[in-house]
Amino acid sequence: MNFNRAYDAVLTKWPQKPLGVDLAGRFGSTHVNVCGPEDGEPLILxxxxxxxxxxWFDNVGALSKSRRVFAVDTLGDAGLSIPSGDRMKSVDDLIEWMDSIVDCTGGDTVDVIGHSYGAMIALAFAVYRPNRVGKLVLLDPNSSFSGMKAGYLLRALPLLLKPSRARRRRLLEWETGELSIDSDWLSLAELGTSDLPRPNLVVPQRPSEQDTSALDVELLVVLARDGRVHDAATVAKVVRERVPAARVEVLEDASHHSIPMVPADELNRVLVDFLES
Incomplete structure (x- = not known):
């Protein structure tokens, strides 16, 4: 199976077929999967x-009941987005790209949910563009409030040095442990490693204490108790110290790479409660 067929196979797990939209911009074509009522408030994933x-196949059903959901294939990463324009070289470029995503939703201000690297982008966007973010959800945000564990970095190093399907699977299976990860999505993740060019990503620096303390958005941070990327208790402590008004949730039986798939029901409950409150 090639990457595109594997991609489509995972899309069939969505409760409704999304509308695929390709946004042309300075940096190339960004693919966005859109679903939910057309008059719903926009929500970027x-x-x-x-x-x-x-x-997000286990989440869009709950999220799109009242929201217009825009699930983005990050430009320069695995997916259907095509980096055919200017190369993104800086955080300013990344913020410009995010501005174009928000513009496409039709809203001046949007709610944003980001996981892992997506959470790093979402947090940077909230720091740079606080007037464009309503509610912000960070799912197990690595390198955003504290450093990553040395043990995880050592495990990830072989994949970074010489990507392969086997190394991708080994890292995911080690980090998620006994949690059951969807086999079709796992195959897609492997094919993204073996069949596509290496990711070409702008990685935002960890925001300063001053920047995070000054965040002017409603913030929810969801952490995986059993994640091996960072220490959930440490991240929770830093978030509560810097952003006292933030809501922090720690999910049982969850790892960094299992979110948002496991535990989807509990995560969806938390997300909907926060977004609709």
Whole structure:
């Protein structure tokens, strides 16, 4: 199976077939999977590195009941977006790209959910464009409030140095442990590693204490208790110290790479409660 067929196979798990939209911009074509009522308030979903926008298959049903959901394939990462224009080289470029996504939703201000690398983008956007973000949800945001564990970095190093399907699977299976990860999505993640060019991503620096303390958005941080990327308790402590008004939730039986798929029901409850409150 090639990457596009694997991508479509995961999309069939969505409760309704999304509308695929390709946004032309300075940096290339960004693919967005859109669903939900056309008059619903816009909600942008930013997935983790290599996960693609298809990964939200267990969440879009709950989120799109009242929201117009825009699930984005990050430009320069695995997915159907094509970096055919100017190369994104800086955080300013990344913010310009995010501005174009918000513009396409038709709203001046949007709610944003980001996971992992997507959470890093979402947080940077909230810091740079606080007037464009309403509610902000960060799912197990690595390198955003504290450093990553040395053990995880050592495990990830072989994949970074010489990507392969086997190394991608080994890292995901080690990090998620006994949690059951969808086999079709896992195949897609492997094919993204083996069949596509290496990711070409702008990685935002961790915001300063001053920047995070000054955040002027409603913030929810959801952490995976059993995640191996960072220490959930440490991240929760930093968030509560810097952003006292933030809501922090720690999910049981969850790992960094299992979110947003596992535990989807509990995560959806938390997300809907926060977004609709």
């Amino acid at each position: 930013l997935s983790g590195g290599g996960a693609t926008s298809t990964v």
